[in-house]
Amino acid sequence: MLDRTRLRIAMQKSGRLSDESRELFARCGIKINLQEQRLIAFAENMPIDILRVRDDDIPGLVMDGVVDLGIIGENVLEEELLSRRAQGEDPRYITLRRLDFGGCRLSIAMPLDAEYQGPQSLQNSRIATSYPHLLKRYLDEQKVRFKSCLLNGSVEVAPRAGLSDAICDLVSTGATLEANGLREVDVIYRSKATLIQRDGEMSDEKQQLINKMLTRMQGVIQARE
Ligand code: PRP
Numbered sequence: 001m002l003d004r005t006r007l008r009i010a011m012q013k014s015g016r017l018s019d020e021s022r023e024l025f026a027r028c029g030i031k032i033n034l035q036e037q038r039l040i041a042f043a044e045n046m047p048i049d050i051l052r053v054r055d056d057d058i059p060g061l062v063m064d065g066v067v068d069l070g071i072i073g074e075n076v077l078e079e080e081l082l083s084r085r086a087q088g089e090d091p092r093y094i095t096l097r098r099l100d101f102g103g104c105r106l107s108i109a110m111p112l113d114a115e116y117q118g119p120q121s122l123q124n125s126r127i128a129t130s131y132p133h134l135l136k137r138y139l140d141e142q143k144v145r146f147k148s149c150l151l152n153g154s155v156e157v158a159p160r161a162g163l164s165d166a167i168c169d170l171v172s173t174g175a176t177l178e179a180n181g182l183r184e185v186d187v188i189y190r191s192k193a194t195l196i197q198r199d200g201e202m203s204d205e206k207q208q209l210i211n212k213m214l215t216r217m218q219g220v221i222q223a224r225e
């Protein structure tokens, strides 16, 4: 078992947020020796352990108090929040600061030749997504009935595979959509990376370390602006 007196931070193992999360730690003076296959990394110069996990698991790990801090996209955080609330939970966490990377949008996209004249065009359609709760919240507001098909990755393949009429997935550069013959028709959520903390008691030592990290982050982010 890991030493619970050390600050435990979850970051994405590999993907859009991992390089910049890593760089942020480095710029904050946290020396971590990350080895590709090792899922737990220890800071050499501070009492900090890094858990390298799938991004989708980070909000839950913070809400369940398994880790003290997590770096995560707001889209994934919001989806987990809606999902837990739908199951009758009251998930808690604290937002420490919005970060200056990981910008993307959650969008609805359709095949190039499909007609789109606003959300009503999606009436009774099938939409593939990894974000069913965010999609439902948006389309419920628009009074659009639809059926969602859950895919945890490669969502862009769904229309051509005959699984769905449209998709709802993250868009950053738009290259994935383009490569798969899809066009973005509506943006439903704009997101950036954010640093969150678990709710509840924190030892003075950990809280001081968090405050020190936040001060350094403030400097790093200001310098980049
Ligand atoms: C997102 C999304 C697309 C891709 C879009 O995946 O699911 O596949 O990025 O980026 P583009 O517009 O620049 O082509 P993400 O990096 O979040 O990985 P994950 O789905 O495995 O978590």
Ligand code: ZN
Pocket: 054, 055, 056
């Ligand atoms: Zn993911």
Ligand code: MG
Pocket: 153, 154
């Ligand atoms: Mg993806």
